[in-house]
Amino acid sequence: MKYKNYTISDIKEMLTQQGIKPSIQRMKILEYIVKNRNHPTVDMIYNAIKFEIPTLSKTTVYNTLKELVKKGILIELLIDENVIRYDMNISPHVHFKCKICGKIYDYDMNCEIFEKKEIDGNRIEKYNVYLFGICKECLKKGDGRHGN
Amino acid sequence: MKYKNYTISDIKEMLTQQGIKPSIQRMKILEYIVKNRNHPTVDMIYNAIKFEIPTLSKTTVYNTLKELVKKGILIELLIDENVIRYDMNISPHVHFKCKICGKIYDYDMNCEIFEKKEIDGNRIEKYNVYLFGICKECLKKGDGRHGN
DNA sequence: TATATAGTTGTAATAATTATAAACTTGAAA
DNA sequence: TTTCAAGTTTATAATTATTACAACTATATA
Numbered sequence: 001m002k003y004k005n006y007t008i009s010d011i012k013e014m015l016t017q018q019g020i021k022p023s024i025q026r027m028k029i030l031e032y033i034v035k036n037r038n039h040p041t042v043d044m045i046y047n048a049i050k051f052e053i054p055t056l057s058k059t060t061v062y063n064t065l066k067e068l069v070k071k072g073i074l075i076e077l078l079i080d081e082n083v084i085r086y087d088m089n090i091s092p093h094v095h096f097k098c099k100i101c102g103k104i105y106d107y108d109m110n111c112e113i114f115e116k117k118e119i120d121g122n123r124i125e126k127y128n129v130y131l132f133g134i135c136k137e138c139l140k141k142g143d144g145r146h147g148n
Numbered sequence: 149m150k151y152k153n154y155t156i157s158d159i160k161e162m163l164t165q166q167g168i169k170p171s172i173q174r175m176k177i178l179e180y181i182v183k184n185r186n187h188p189t190v191d192m193i194y195n196a197i198k199f200e201i202p203t204l205s206k207t208t209v210y211n212t213l214k215e216l217v218k219k220g221i222l223i224e225l226l227i228d229e230n231v232i233r234y235d236m237n238i239s240p241h242v243h244f245k246c247k248i249c250g251k252i253y254d255y256d257m258n259c260e261i262f263e264k265k266e267i268d269g270n271r272i273e274k275y276n277v278y279l280f281g282i283c284k285e286c287l288k289k290g291d292g293r294h295g296n
Numbered sequence: 297t298a299t300a301t302a303g304t305t306g307t308a309a310t311a312a313t314t315a316t317a318a319a320c321t322t323g324a325a326a
Numbered sequence: 327t328t329t330c331a332a333g334t335t336t337a338t339a340a341t342t343a344t345t346a347c348a349a350c351t352a353t354a355t356a
Contacts, residue, residue, distance in 0.1 A: 058306095136268065189312095210314075
């Protein structure tokens with residue numbers, strides 16, 4: 001899946017367009033996510049940015065991410081049992097997680113089920129699709145044998 | 149979605165077939181899940197069963213669920229941000245969660261994407277599909293208006 | 297400059313889950 | 327029946343992600 005290259009002014013605009021004041025903390029947090037596209041946890045973001053903003057508080061990371069999710073810029077990935085990961089909100093968009101190395105891959109997947117707006121009378125507003133298995137690199141290393 | 153009616157000896161057999169000794173704790177835990185089909189959390193299970201087994205420890209509930217997931221009898225639902233829910237492993241099987249009342253519905257959903265065994269060279273072993281929106285009952289109550 | 301508002305920070309509180317070790321059960325062997 | 331070992335359950339403590347909160351800081355406007 002190919003990603004758009006975001007400049008710093010793209011990032012600023014994403015924030016202001018949603019009515020979020022582009023503070024240095026918020027810009028760095030969002031920049032980290034759009035530049036890396038590595039489905040980071042709060043800790044990953046915090047540890048990556050604290051060198052640039054030494055006073056950064058983890059609470060700010062939590063607050064910012066919650067705000068960005070609410071505005072629809074980011075989505076939460078509930079793909080790990082014990083921690084929330086974050087990604088750009090680019091839909092429709094599915095995630096594959098390797099059970100060996102833990103890496104998460106993004107894929108476009110257009111399918112008629114994503115077009116459905118209701119099921120059994122319930123109104124569908126959002127789909128989360130997670131795939132699990134063994135990624136191509138781990139298959140190559142281990143040949144996918146021995147219970148891999 | 150229609151559920152099978154499980155008897156107590158069905159439950160015992162599910163455990164023994166997987167090489168799990170059918171202790172009273174394990175049988176009651178599994179029975180609660182198969183009889184209720186309400187996607188319970190650890191706390192829901194613990195609180196429901198502790199009257200029948202007053203010495204029950206929450207650790208036993210955690211241990212048992214972990215074991216049943218490993219054996220493939222149950223699946224974990226990562227549909228809430230802060231707690232793991234459990235359900236029978238009946239596939240293919242998707243979950244809808246209402247953002248108003250929180251209720252989770254089960255649906256069969258056969259779709260050609262669930263047949264895919266690989267994507268971009270990655271071997272797919274499992275799909276988790278979560279739908280979010282407003283359920284039919286909440287739509288009826290609120291007419292689905294006012295930002296519902 | 298003064299002041300109000302929004303944003304950030306550090307600490308403490310909460311809550312789910314896991315680790316650990318002791319106590320208990322069970323069933324087979326002596 | 328007694329003994330013993332393996333497996334199971336229990337209670338407590340530890341860990342960890344997340345949230346609550348109150349003090350502090352920066353910013354924008356009058």
